[in-house]
Amino acid sequence: MHELSLAEGLIEILTEEASKQAYRQVRKVVLEIGEFSHVAPDAMRFCFEIAAQGSVAEGAVLDLTFRQAMGECRCCGESVVMHSRYDACPACGAYGIRVVEGEDMSIKYIEVV
């Protein structure tokens, strides 16, 4: 499953940060997911729980927040809130809006002890 490898990557980062930031345990992870990233929230929570076992993040709460996809029209430069990749620009009608935001997945905050 796709989310398992993402969750394992997430745990790797948390483990790495544990020595840099001197914490023993992660209680909560706030993960921001772009609307156009390839993450199913339920699968991600499930995989996180499994991947976290035996790590600094065992038992931690995974808090998922979504980030709206934003694009820029190649034709007129308008900033556009995107609902799908094939929408036309609301300002000029051109297709092929370039995605500027909403493809990433990033850890925003962690709560640690």
Add this chain to the structure above:
Amino acid sequence: MCTTCGCGLSPSHTDGDGIAGRMIRLERDLLAKNDRYAEQNRDRFLHHKVLALNVMSSPGAGKTALLAQTIRELSPEMRIGVVEGDQQTRRDAQRIEAAGALAVQINTGKSCHLEAQGVGQALLQLPLMDLDLLFIENVGNLVCPAGFDLGEQYRIVLVSVTEGDDKPLKYPDMFATADLLVITKLDLLPYVEFSQEQCVAYARQINPELNWLGLSSQSGEGMLHWQIWLDQQLTALRTSK
């Protein structure tokens, strides 16, 4: 709002054990690790002047058939290697070897896409310095392979005429980042309802600069255009500094 740092994320930074937790702002991208490995792969391809192509499609669109036919037509003059990604078996690698090229199989197990690190490991088993062209056949899946850079120079997405010409609208992510759309199995056009123009129009709704060509690896129709496209990219790579 959180009383410790005002972050608004948690009412209090104390847990059941009463010990106050602290909030740390991180800003770390989950795909950063993949991107680092992809960069390493890209450097290796450029160093050896190997044209690396990430070939993606739904299962059964004809990726392996196209690669095998390309190998039969172009090797040994063109030295071709293939990294094969499938969840199970070495079957496709065997088809590639039978056609006359070197193949390394990555079995992704339960994973639905290739990642740069796995490709990097597979590259160790190929003599990159002796290759002109490297095909990376991704796992048959039109969704998430689009999200993982493998270090390739170009992304190729295949759609077979039996899949319907509205595939680009149903799976837009793949078409957004593709460099070339290849419509396959043209020999089957008489039997199905599929408009190449419509398929391309939908794909360009997502990616206006997308190049495309149509072919059949069975009948050979369109294979010349495909070869010309490959030649152009190889020439461009060799004449780059």
